[in-house]
Amino acid sequence: MLCRSLILVVFACVAQVIHAADAVSHPGGVLRVPVGVAASPPPEVRFQGNRVLVHPLGTAWEAVVGIPLDTSPGWESLEIRTADGVSRALPFTIEAYDYPVQHLRVPNKRHVNPTPEDLARYAREREAQDIAKRAWREALPTRVALDLPVSGRRSSAFGLRRTFNGEPRNPHSGLDLAVPVGTPVRAPAAGRVTLSGDYFFNGRTLFIDHGQGLISMLCHLSKFDVALGDEVAAGAVIARSGATGRATGPHVHWSVFLNGTSVDPEALVARP
Ligand SMILES: [Zn+2]
Known part of the structure; x- marks a missing residue:
């Protein structure tokens, strides 16, 4: 037995x-x-x-x-x-996965070595953004596949381990798409605008909550076309691109969150 x-x-x-x-x-x-x-x-x-x-x-x-x-x-x-x-x-x-390493030279000293006041500002701003990244709404996303917010050269991939002027920084938490200032930025999927702000590192930033913890964050924008609480359709113009915050040049930084953690947006980009 x-x-x-x-x-x-x-x-x-x-x-x-x-x-x-x-x-x-x-x-x-x-x-x-x-x-x-x-x-x-x-x-x-x-x-x-x-x-x-x-x-x-x-x-x-x-x-x-x-x-x-x-x-x-x-x-x-x-x-x-x-x-x-x-x-x-x-x-x-x-499974183990090796992300590439990139060494950058950044001219703006203040963003490389922030002052105590800058860091205090960053700490305040981070709290609101952390809440937006970890938000949970029961509403199902209309679809799990996402569209690129702009079509542009992929200038920096997710997970890239970067150094700024020789100093190591956190791995890149999103996908950078290089586009000229003023390019229309589109909602990667339908969702609700849950946070907008002008932040020390991220510049002008929008959070679009697609539902059930699937959340997009779009950074370094120059202008918003939507307001807090707006419901946006997939592909709707939500902002114009820029180079605000810690940006080495005009681009859109797009982070995607699932269950409160940033993931490679490419893993969810709809393929034709
Ligand atoms: Zn970026």
């Missing part, structure tokens, strides 16, 4: 490992994995304690999970709770 139980346990473990091996992502990437059948109510999914986007895809509910850039390779797991309160863990694999 003991032997039979042991065999069952071993079988269950093997089955779980085989299932988990299907689900793979990397730091800064997006994990997409089925978490239930669409005939049932959607389960509530969490990763590292944060709610995760769950949307219908064909006959399944699919979780769309942002993997933080500082996640170590190895095993992680999603917490899944069905509508009738049954919980389970869904393990998955994080």
